[in-house]
Amino acid sequence: MQLSATPYEERLTAPRSWWLVSFLVGLSLALILLPFGTLPMLAGLAGGTAAAAVVASSYGSIRIRVVGDSLIAGEAKLPVRALGEAHVMDPEEARAWRTHKADTRAFLLLRAYIPTALRVEVVDPEDPTPYLYLSTREPERLAEAIRAAKAAA
Numbered sequence: 001m002q003l004s005a006t007p008y009e010e011r012l013t014a015p016r017s018w019w020l021v022s023f024l025v026g027l028s029l030a031l032i033l034l035p036f037g038t039l040p041m042l043a044g045l046a047g048g049t050a051a052a053a054v055v056a057s058s059y060g061s062i063r064i065r066v067v068g069d070s071l072i073a074g075e076a077k078l079p080v081r082a083l084g085e086a087h088v089m090d091p092e093e094a095r096a097w098r099t100h101k102a103d104t105r106a107f108l109l110l111r112a113y114i115p116t117a118l119r120v121e122v123v124d125p126e127d128p129t130p131y132l133y134l135s136t137r138e139p140e141r142l143a144e145a146i147r148a149a150k151a152a153a
C-alpha cells in the first residue's frame with residue numbers, strides 16, 4: 001500500500017469539560033451513597049467517575065485518517081477515487097449542513113463540540129451516499145490530504 005503524499009490523522013477527542021462532568025457524575029453518585037457510609041461513598045466516587053470517563057473516552061476515540069489511497073472516517077472506509085470535491089465549512093456553514101441542509105442519505109461523522117467540518121462529495125455511481133460530512137478541527141489540512149491522495153493514486 002502506497003502512503004499518501006500528505007498523511008493525515010486526527011482523533012476527535014472529547015472536550016476538556018467532559019472530564020469535569022465525569023468527575024461531577026462520580027461526585028453525585030458519592031453523595032447518593034453517603035448515607036450508607038464512607039466506603040460506599042468512596043466506591044461511588046471512584047466507580048461513577050470511572051464509568052463516566054469511559055463513556056467520554058469511547059465517544060471521543062473516533063479517528064479520521066487518509067492512508068494510502070483510502071479515507072477512513074470512523075467505521076467508513078472509502079477509496080479516494082470515489083470522492084469528489086472537498087468543501088471546507090466554517091462553523092455557520094457546518095451548522096447549516098448538519099441541520100436544515102442535511103441529506104438523510106449522507107454519511108455524518110458528527111461531533112457537535114467541533115464547530116468546523118469538511119463536506120466531501122461521493123462520486124461513485126454505485127454508492128447512494130451523496131456526501132460525507134466530517135467534523136474536523138483542521139478541515140483545510142484534511143482537504144489537502146484528500147487532494148494529495150487522489151493525485152498520488
